[in-house]
Amino acid sequence: MRKDKGMSQGVLAEQLGWxxxxxxxxxxxxxxxxxxxxxxVLAALRxxxxxxxxxxxxxxxxxxxxxxxxxxxxxxHTRACIDAEQRATRLTELSLGYVPVLLQTRGYATAVCAASxxxxxxxxxxxxxxxxxxxxxxxxxxxxxxxxLDESVxxxxxxxxxxxxxxxxxxxRCAEAPNITVRVLPTDLGVHAGLGGPFTFIExxxxxxxxxxxxxxxxxxxxxxxxxxSFRDSVDDLDRVxxxxxxxxxxxxxxxxxxxxxxxxxxx
Numbered sequence: 001m002r003k004d005k006g007m008s009q010g011v012l013a014e015q016l017g018w019x020x021x022x023x024x025x026x027x028x029x030x031x032x033x034x035x036x037x038x039x040x041v042l043a044a045l046r047x048x049x050x051x052x053x054x055x056x057x058x059x060x061x062x063x064x065x066x067x068x069x070x071x072x073x074x075x076x077h078t079r080a081c082i083d084a085e086q087r088a089t090r091l092t093e094l095s096l097g098y099v100p101v102l103l104q105t106r107g108y109a110t111a112v113c114a115a116s117x118x119x120x121x122x123x124x125x126x127x128x129x130x131x132x133x134x135x136x137x138x139x140x141x142x143x144x145x146x147x148x149l150d151e152s153v154x155x156x157x158x159x160x161x162x163x164x165x166x167x168x169x170x171x172x173r174c175a176e177a178p179n180i181t182v183r184v185l186p187t188d189l190g191v192h193a194g195l196g197g198p199f200t201f202i203e204x205x206x207x208x209x210x211x212x213x214x215x216x217x218x219x220x221x222x223x224x225x226x227x228x229x230s231f232r233d234s235v236d237d238l239d240r241v242x243x244x245x246x247x248x249x250x251x252x253x254x255x256x257x258x259x260x261x262x263x264x265x266x267x268x
Contacts, residue, residue: 002027005045015044021224024208073125077219081212082129084202084221085136090144092201092235094194098158099167100147101130102137103174103182108167111159137180146181148194148238154184154255161266165259168252175249183242184251193237201228201235 002012009023016023025031033041042052074082085091085102093100098112106127113126136143157164175182185192200212210223211231222228243251 002045007045012041012044016040025223027206073122074129075219077214077221078129080221081214081219082133084210084212085133085143087204088136088143088202089205090146090203092146092148092203094148094198094200094234094238095153096150096194096198097153098156099149099153099171100145102134102145103147103171103180104130105163105167105170106131107163108158108170111163137174137177142177142179144179146183148183148185148242150185150194151187151251154252157259161259161263165256165263168256168259171252172249172256175245175252181245182248182252183238183245184248185238185242186251189241192241193234196234199231199234201231 002009009020009027012018013020013023022031026033026037038056042048042055047055091102093102098104099108101109104112109127109130110123113123113130118126137145154168158167171182174180185194197213200214201209202212203209208223209228209232210221211228213220213222222231242248
């Protein structure tokens with residue numbers, strides 16, 4: 001609409017008193033736009049009458065709280081992370097400690113969340129959020145996910161042998177989906193680009209990307225070409241050194257069998 005009016009992002013930003021970055025994020029769906037902001041944009045673009053009312057009505061409907069906005073107890077960075085996931089077209093995640101949230105079974109997620117403490121109800125709620133987040137992989141136009149897992153993720157007994165074995169089998173089932181790729185970074189690589197720390201490279205439409213850096217209590221979203229460039233390079237490096245999909249499935253299957261055997265040998 002802005003282009004149809006022959007107006008640049010810079011001119012529109014100046015008229016609204018916004019940054020060009022804000023205009024760009026709205027246009028590339030990296031952030032939403034509420035009714036008051038949309039009304040200001042429409043005024044600047046001189047959109048009036050029925051078309052203006054249609055767009056404001058649509059914004060009002062879209063502005064209704066999403067499930068993660070309406071849910072109590074979620075931190076600001078968790079909400080921002082979920083919002084970015086919902087808008088993404090492709091995710092590339094490097095995991096060094098646990099199986100990625102979007103690929104966790106309920107039993108595995110419960111063990112991970114329990115390690116951070118909290119009541120049974122609080123743990124269950126955190127697990128529920130993780131399970132709902134996984135819906136982006138199964139919607140009509142699903143997000144593409146490539147998960148790079150350090151081999152140590154496969155060897156760590158989370159929740160006991162039965163839970164870990166079940167989780168690894170679940171990983172193999174997930175990897176059968178056309179939009180999900182799981183690749184392993186074997187221990188014998190030694191030092192590799194991923195050892196600097198876990199991250200999620202989030203890609204949106206129009207070639208825009210951001211990077212999520214997340215720890216137990218906080219998270220940070222980095223955007224802008226200069227800030228994400230080194231992470232894009234890291235993704236390229238991981239792609240070069242990780243095992244292929246077929247080799248990765250074989251390795252995961254081998255560890256799954258070991259955990260299943262260990263589970264059967266446990267005294268009842």
